[in-house]
Amino acid sequence: MAFIELTVLNNAARQTAIGIDLGTTNSLGAMWKDGRPIVLHPEGENGYVPSALHFTEDGRIIVGREARDRALIDPEHTLFSIKRFMGRGLKDVAGDAASVPCKIGESANGVIEFEMRGRKYTPQELSALILLKVHDMACRALGGQETINVVITVPAYFDDAQRQATRDAARLAGLEVLRIINEPTAASLAYGLDRKKQGTVAVFDLGGGTFDVSLLSIEDGVFRVLSTNGDTHLGGDDLDRVLVQAAMEDLARTISASTLRDGGFQQLLRLAAEKCKIELSSSPEAQMHVILPETGLHWRRRFTRDEFEVLAEPLIERTIDACRKALADAKLETSAIDEVVLVGGATRIPMVRRRVEAFFHRKPHTELNPDEVVALGAAVQAHVLTGGTRDILLMDVTPLSLGLETLGGAVAKIILRNSTIPCSATEGFTTYADHQTGIDFHVVQGERELARDCRTLGRFKLSGIPPMPAGMARIAVKFHIDANGMLTVSAKEESTGVSARIEVTPMNGLSDAEVEGMLKASYDNARADFDESRLANLKVEIGTMMRATERGLRDYRFALDKETVRDLEDSMKSVRGASEQVDVNALQKARDIFERATLPLAAVMMDSVAKKALTGKRLDEV
Amino acid sequence: MNVCPRCQAKLETPLACSACGALVAEATGAAQNPFALFGLELGFALDKQALRRRLLRFSRLMHPDFFATAGAEPLALAESASAALNAAHELLADDAARADWLVRELGGPDEKSERAMPQEFLMEVLDWNETLESARSAPAGSAERTAIRQLCAQLEERRRELFETIARELDPLPAIGSPKLALLRKQLNAARYLDKTIAEIGALRVSQTLSQ
Numbered sequence: 001m002a003f004i005e006l007t008v009l010n011n012a013a014r015q016t017a018i019g020i021d022l023g024t025t026n027s028l029g030a031m032w033k034d035g036r037p038i039v040l041h042p043e044g045e046n047g048y049v050p051s052a053l054h055f056t057e058d059g060r061i062i063v064g065r066e067a068r069d070r071a072l073i074d075p076e077h078t079l080f081s082i083k084r085f086m087g088r089g090l091k092d093v094a095g096d097a098a099s100v101p102c103k104i105g106e107s108a109n110g111v112i113e114f115e116m117r118g119r120k121y122t123p124q125e126l127s128a129l130i131l132l133k134v135h136d137m138a139c140r141a142l143g144g145q146e147t148i149n150v151v152i153t154v155p156a157y158f159d160d161a162q163r164q165a166t167r168d169a170a171r172l173a174g175l176e177v178l179r180i181i182n183e184p185t186a187a188s189l190a191y192g193l194d195r196k197k198q199g200t201v202a203v204f205d206l207g208g209g210t211f212d213v214s215l216l217s218i219e220d221g222v223f224r225v226l227s228t229n230g231d232t233h234l235g236g237d238d239l240d241r242v243l244v245q246a247a248m249e250d251l252a253r254t255i256s257a258s259t260l261r262d263g264g265f266q267q268l269l270r271l272a273a274e275k276c277k278i279e280l281s282s283s284p285e286a287q288m289h290v291i292l293p294e295t296g297l298h299w300r301r302r303f304t305r306d307e308f309e310v311l312a313e314p315l316i317e318r319t320i321d322a323c324r325k326a327l328a329d330a331k332l333e334t335s336a337i338d339e340v341v342l343v344g345g346a347t348r349i350p351m352v353r354r355r356v357e358a359f360f361h362r363k364p365h366t367e368l369n370p371d372e373v374v375a376l377g378a379a380v381q382a383h384v385l386t387g388g389t390r391d392i393l394l395m396d397v398t399p400l401s402l403g404l405e406t407l408g409g410a411v412a413k414i415i416l417r418n419s420t421i422p423c424s425a426t427e428g429f430t431t432y433a434d435h436q437t438g439i440d441f442h443v444v445q446g447e448r449e450l451a452r453d454c455r456t457l458g459r460f461k462l463s464g465i466p467p468m469p470a471g472m473a474r475i476a477v478k479f480h481i482d483a484n485g486m487l488t489v490s491a492k493e494e495s496t497g498v499s500a501r502i503e504v505t506p507m508n509g510l511s512d513a514e515v516e517g518m519l520k521a522s523y524d525n526a527r528a529d530f531d532e533s534r535l536a537n538l539k540v541e542i543g544t545m546m547r548a549t550e551r552g553l554r555d556y557r558f559a560l561d562k563e564t565v566r567d568l569e570d571s572m573k574s575v576r577g578a579s580e581q582v583d584v585n586a587l588q589k590a591r592d593i594f595e596r597a598t599l600p601l602a603a604v605m606m607d608s609v610a611k612k613a614l615t616g617k618r619l620d621e622v
Numbered sequence: 623m624n625v626c627p628r629c630q631a632k633l634e635t636p637l638a639c640s641a642c643g644a645l646v647a648e649a650t651g652a653a654q655n656p657f658a659l660f661g662l663e664l665g666f667a668l669d670k671q672a673l674r675r676r677l678l679r680f681s682r683l684m685h686p687d688f689f690a691t692a693g694a695e696p697l698a699l700a701e702s703a704s705a706a707l708n709a710a711h712e713l714l715a716d717d718a719a720r721a722d723w724l725v726r727e728l729g730g731p732d733e734k735s736e737r738a739m740p741q742e743f744l745m746e747v748l749d750w751n752e753t754l755e756s757a758r759s760a761p762a763g764s765a766e767r768t769a770i771r772q773l774c775a776q777l778e779e780r781r782r783e784l785f786e787t788i789a790r791e792l793d794p795l796p797a798i799g800s801p802k803l804a805l806l807r808k809q810l811n812a813a814r815y816l817d818k819t820i821a822e823i824g825a826l827r828v829s830q831t832l833s834q
Contacts, residue, residue, distance in 0.1 A: 015691055149691075178690045222678045328824060385690035393682055419712065422686060424705040482701055483686040 015386045017149035017178050018138050019186070019378025020131065022166065024083040024208030024235060025345065026371060027051050027130050029138035030379035032388060037190065037379035039372050040141035047141065048371070049133045051208075053126055054078045055116040063133040075267035076101045077116060081237055082130070084209045085112045085123040086169070087162035089508045096237075099244075099270055101263030110508040124165050124510060125518060128172035135175060150175045151382040153374050155210040156182035157230030157399045159445050160457045160487050161508045167486070168510050172518055178385045180484040183207070184214035185396050186377030187343040188223055190368060192392075199338035200226070202326075204356050204364065205374075206319060207344035209235040213323045215330045215337070224395040227329035227418045229322040234315060236277070236346040242311040243273035243303065247288060250301055259295065268292070280305050281348045309351045316355050323359060329418050340364040345371050395420055398481050405442040405451035414479055417447065424480040431475075435467035439475065443489070456507040462491050464500045475500060535584045542575055542591055545598070552601045559604045571597035634661045635676075637703040638683040645684055645699045656710035656723065666721060666792035668714060677711045717785050718813050721792060725810065728796060730803025739812040740805070750777065750819065757826065774823045781816045784809060 018040065019030045027049045029040045041047025054067035055077045062070065071078035084096050089110040097104050103115040113120040131152075139146055154166050163180050170177045184203035192201075198219050205212045212230035216223050247269055251260060259265055272288050279286035285304045290297065327334065340356060342364045347353065356364050368376070384392050397418045403411035404427065414425040429439055439462040446454030465473050474494040481487055491500040510518075549572060557565060571594045578590035624633045624646075631641035636658060638645050657664050660676050682688075684707065689700040713719045726732060739747070753766075753773050760766035788809050796802040 179687070219674075220678060222681065224678075381687075384687050387688075387691065390682060390688060393678075393685055393687060395681060395685070420708040422701045422705040423708050424702070480701065480705060483704070 015149055016145075016147045017151055017382035017386050018135065018147060019151045019153070019375055019380070019382045020134050020138075021153050021183070021186075021375035021378060022083065022127060022131060022134075022169075023051055023374075024081050024210065024237065025051055026208070027134045028372060028375040029134045029141075030372070030375040031138070031142070032379050032383035037376040037383070039375060040138040042137060042140040045137070047137055049130060049137060051082060051130050052078060052080050053082070053129060057117070059117060059119075061129060063129050071267060071271060074264075075271075076264035078267065079114060079116070079126065080267075080270075081209055082123050082126045084233065084237070086127060087159070087165035087508050088112060088123075092508075095233075095241075099241075099263070099266045101267050109511065109514075111510060112508075122510065122518075124169045124515075125172055127166070127169035131170055131173040131175060135173065148174065148176045149178050149382070149386065151179045151181055151378045151385060152177060153181050153183045153186050153378050155205075155207070155230060155232055156184050156212040156214050156225075156228040156396075157210065157232050158182075158485075159232075159400055159455055160485070161455065162232065163484060163486050164509050167484070168515050171515055177484075179381060180486065181378055181381050181394070182212070182214065182225075182228070182396055182485070183210075183374045184212045184228070184343060185216065185223065185225060185394055186375075186381060187341060187373045188214070188216050188218070188377065189380040189392065189394065190373045190377035191341050191365060192218055192223060197338075200332065200336055201339045201341060202323070202337045202360060203341045203343060204319070204323070204347065205230075205343040206346040206352060207235050208346070209233070209237050211235055211319050211322065213319070213326045215326050215332065221391045222393045222395060224420070225397045225418075226332070227326045228397055228399050229326040229329070230399070231318060231322060234318055235344070236274070237270075238315055239277055239312050239346060239349070240270055240273040242315070243276055243288060243308065244269045246303075246307075246311060247273065247290070247299075247301065251290075251299060254299065255295070255297060259292075265292070276303055277308070277349075280308050281350060305350070312349070312351060316352060319352075320355060320359050334360050337362060342366050343370050343373050396483075396485070397421060398423065398485055400445045400455075401447055402457075402479060402481065402487065403444050403446075403451075403454065405444060409451050411444055411446075411449060411451050411454060415481060419481075421481050421485055422483050424478055426476050426478045429462070429473075429475040429477060430471050431465065431468065431473045432470055434470050436470065436473075437465045437467060438463040439465070441477075443479075443487070457487060458507055458509075460489055460502050462500045462502055464498065465493055466496050466498050468495075535582065535587065538584065538587050538591060539579060542579060542587075542594070545591075545594065546572065546575070549598055549601065552598075552605055556601065556604050556608065559608070560600060564600045567597050568601060635659055635680050635683075635707070637707060638680065640679070640683060643683060645689075645696060645703055647699060655727075656713045659707060659710040660714060662714075664724065664727070664795060666724060666789055666795075668720065670715060673711065673714055677707065680707055717788075718810060718817065721785075721788050721806070721813075722810055724792060724795065725803050725806050728803055729799045731807045733807065733811060733814070736804055736807040737811065738808050739815065740808045743812045743815075746780070747815065754819065754823070770823050770826065774820060774827075777816050777820050777823075781813065781820070784813055784816070788813070 016031065021028045028047055030037050031040055039047050049064040050068040052064065052067040052071060054062040054070040056062060067078060079100065081096065085093055090106045090112060093112065100114065105113045105115065107113055111122050113122055150170060152166055152170055154163055166180060167177050184205045187205060188201055188203050201216045201218060203214045203216065210230065210232045211234040212228060214228040215226045217226055248260060268290055272290050276286045276288035280303065285302055287300050287302050289300045337360050340360045340362045342353065342356065347370050353364060380392065381394060383389060398415065398421050399417060401413045401417045402415040403413045406412050414427055415423055431439065441460050442451060443457045443460060444451050444454035445457050448454050462475065465475060475491055476494050477489060477491040479487060479489055489502055491502055493500060549568065553568065575590045575594040578587050624636055625631065626633055626639035626642060626644055627646065628644040629639060629642040631639055634640050636646060660673065681704065684700050684703040686697055686700040686704060689697045713723060750773060753769055757766045757770040788806065791802060791806055
């Protein structure tokens with residue numbers, strides 16, 4: 001019986017957490033309830049939050065379905081596919097930047113900035129707004145029950161900078177990230193629950209903007225990733241783009257090049273292409289329409305599925321190449337794969353299913369909704385992380401090798417790709433000059449031989465080394481990749497035990513100070529928004545009071561003494577002056593003084609109403 | 623073997639207690655010995671399935687997933703314990719890395735102080751290099767390219783033989799400082815050459831498939 005008591009106690013103290021799939025096209029929350037993961041959706045809604053943002057004229061930002069709907073009317077002020085910009089620099093996103101309807105720049109640390117309605121926004125801030133919307137949706141579905149703990153999914157092939165950007169987005173949204181988890185592994189968790197099997201599984205995840213393939217072995221409830229491969233710039237968006245390209249070649253004959261290249265028009269084309277692509281998955285041909293009322297343009301073109309497949313083939317082949325590489329890394333042949341699971345909206349495309357089946361010689365699993373399976377898996381992991389079960393364990397890998405730039409620009413690998421995480425490596429450094437107290441090193445991620453071909457994670461500056469003759473210092477620098485797949489670096493001088501300080505200059509990422517700054521700014525903004533609406537309400541209220549007072553004075557001046565009238569007229573003058581005010585507190589004060597000055601008038605009016613009522617007159621005749 | 627500082631049960635791994643679930647903070651010193659982390663005696667022979675089962679079982683004790691809401695200190699401990707366990711598993715599961723560790727541990731030369739390969743390998747290496755060189759520059763689909771497929775099978779066979787020899791030399795373990803260790807180092811150098819060449823052929827073949 002003691003055992004049962006303990007279980008009850010544990011349940012009572014247990015925290016809860018929401019699993020969130022922060023997708024390129026749609027985002028979704030899920031949670032563990034009554035023994036299984038469920039998608040969180042309020043009554044009458046499906047819970048999907050389109051990852052779209054619309055910027056209104058009066059400075060508001062609308063997120064989700066409404067934003068996506070407004071894209072058709074106002075494409076210039078609507079943004080999609082923010083995920084493709086997370087943790088990236090301008091040079092990485094040239095292809096995507098073309099279909100962004102606004103000005104796009106880069107901060108000093110290489111963080112992308114979208115300029116909308118005169119303000120700059122980083123992808124982190126915009127993703128934070130999407131996370132907030134999903135969180136709000138989830139909390140409404142839970143009947144107002146609040147939990148700020150979340151598990152957020154990212155593509156397995158996301159590098160450190162992209163993961164950091166995702167975590168920073170959650171911090172900006174005020175959420176507590178228990179774990180960043182890989183999308184294909186999350187999907188395997190959702191699938192693996194129903195089949196208590198042993199075996200090797202391939203998860204093929206083609207989403208809106210990213211592609212991953214992960215190979216896992218499942219044994220006694222342990223989901224162990226053997227290898228992963230992918231492309232963080234290959235997804236449904238790219239398949240839309242091949243249709244957009246075809247449309248543009250056609251349209252170039254009818255409309256001007258400047259209209260064609262216009263960001264808003266590009267956005268319309270993309271939306272039309274997406275719709276056409278989706279239709280082609282269920283019918284052998286579909287139409288792509290573009291209507292532009294201001295120029296009278298009404299363009300339509302029929303695409304057959306065969307035409308689309310010819311255009312899409314090179315992209316689909318890239319996904320199969322990634323599967324080959326993943327198999328080679330796991331030292332497996334396709335015959336060793338017991339099950340294949342399809343994840344992501346783009347796996348609805350018949351050609352993708354055909355190609356995957358032909359490659360693995362297995363009919364892929366599609367029982368779970370490919371748009372929901374990642375969020376469901378994140379909910380399973382959230383359940384594990386909050387102490388719900390020890391029966392399930394996920395052991396994931398780091399997708400890319402970690403290395404240090406050596407003299408001459410080569411890369412010395414210190415952690416190899418597909419190492420099980422958490423993992424760490426310690427590298428020894430020494431000084432090359434007498435009394436040298438600092439060392440700089442450049443950490444990169446990627447498989448290429450030269451540092452300049454890999455992705456810079458950061459430049460680290462080691463300082464505080466005790467002064468010693470050259471070559472005497474023994475500095476051990478520890479690189480640790482945690483269970484989120486994110487790097488931390490620490491250093492120690494071994495002969496003296498002094499721990500050296502490490503400063504990081506992140507590349508394509510926000511520093512802690514910047515995140516703090518944004519948090520403060522968003523607080524200040526929220527404050528300003530609040531003040532602004534209070535100001536507007538006050539002005540309306542004062543206007544009503546003024547009109548009532550003017551009418552009262554006209555009718556009842558005779559009943560008031562001169563002093564009261566003078567007071568009233570003075571306070572009306574001062575409140576009129578104060579209406580030009582932008583300081584909400586000053587205006588509030590003027591309103592309060594005005595209200596006090598109107599009290600005698602109000603009393604007279606009340607009195608008169610009462611008298612008239614007594615003489616048989618109706619109230620509305622007063 | 624040590625006992626758990628919390629419940630006094632005998633520890634299977636110095637990183638955590640399988641009886642009470644405690645993470646053992648003082649384990650960092652033992653992180654140097656991968657065999658000890660898995661509760662194994664030193665030796666080259668190893669049951670890989672049993673090793674994997676231990677990895678899964680020990681991971682259930684110390685994986686950070688089970689300490690996500692336990693506070694910063696236990697979580698950091700779980701991170702470092704899991705990292706040590708994973709590193710030890712990777713080393714033990716790899717024949718070459720395991721043999722290399724044993725040769726070092728027994729005071730044998732490292733690959734910098736003994737760079738040579740066994741005498742009998744040298745002629746073969748010259749042959750292999752020649753086949754590989756002509757395949758590298760040959761066009762896809764040529765006879766030279768098909769030859770590397772055979773070469774790969776040959777190298778893998780040679781590697782298997784080599785590790786059978788290494789396994790015999792390491793069982794029983796040579797005494798500390800034994801002259802056998804220098805020979806073992808030479809054999810491991812040959813294994814490294816084989817692995818590098820097999821990997822290169824693999825990459826060549828993958829790039830061939832990808833370009834088709």
